[in-house]
Amino acid sequence: MTKTELYELLDYVNHSREKRMEMARMVLSNSELVQPLFEIGFDVDNPISSKACWILEFTAREKLAYIFPHLDVFTTGLGIVHFDSSIRPLAKICELLVVSYYSKEKNTTQKALTRVHLESITEACFDWLIGDSKVAPKAYAMTSLLLLGQTFDWIHPELKIIVEQHYATGSAAYKARARMVLAKLK
Template sequence: MKTGLFKKLQYVKAYRENRQEVATYVLNNPGLFNDLLHYCFDPDPEISYKSCWILEFVCKEKLDWLLPSLDYFIENIRSLKHDSAIRPCAKICELLCEAYFKKKPSKTKRSLRATHLEQLSEINFDWLINDEKVATKAYAMHSLFLLGKKIDWIHPELKKVLEQNFSVHSAAYKARARHILDKL
């Protein structure tokens, strides 16, 4: 039986206001979060990417909701193929990395284990070197920069990849790469 959330997801459009409306519905009904997370990896690409859009908005407000399902999320994001699903998940990975590397203690720091950090670094390198959209690559660069503060092999590899690919990418890619290279 499909839930009310599933029906709402079928009618989601790319408009920010429309995505925010469904995200607010989930935020007001926390019991729907696990359904939303599972819809992100639905075999139907349209339900999958629309769910990922909403998950991004929800995680911006309630990232802690994702923490009990980190294993599921991280294991399944590799299976995403649609650009419209990958981009919001790359943003969620960036949110996780930002929360982990904040100075004060947090639930995210307590929840992300070394294996999660390794998996996130592999996934983000895949996004960076594969044929993904610029926004996904930009989120991956920033996530990898942060992860490199904890995992020593990342910064040298990130620098090498950014320098090798600098000349063949768009102005947006170059701007983010330059910003990250300046920090390295």
């Protein structure tokens, strides 16, 4: 399947879980589709890019290793994405990667992610946390940063300050995640 054909199929994807999973199954059956999906996803001024990011998230949830060959593209592209509907799935992929990386059980994510990747994810997570992102990316960022603080000792103090500063004005969902993070930071 060509990038153009994939692009046309994405036009039929809507926000429903069923449609996103249907498309993700196609990608899961053909890992070569991940690269053009990333290309479309990081065409950041094109509204269809969000649909590609949705499919990347569903693919990563099922088979995280499909992201590994594209980690350089993924991590360098995190800072340029600006649609909320693209940021949320990318933040979730970051959380999936970081949770897997810090798992107590040995796994392939620990070999795939480099320090440079972790630094890029850290930067993106802080941008989402202090920026105008919606609550879901902020929650995913908090979880990721909490774990990344095991590698970068400066993260926990910064994370604590930011979460406490925004707690009073945060939504109920933000406050729930913030309480969990703050409890683990003590």
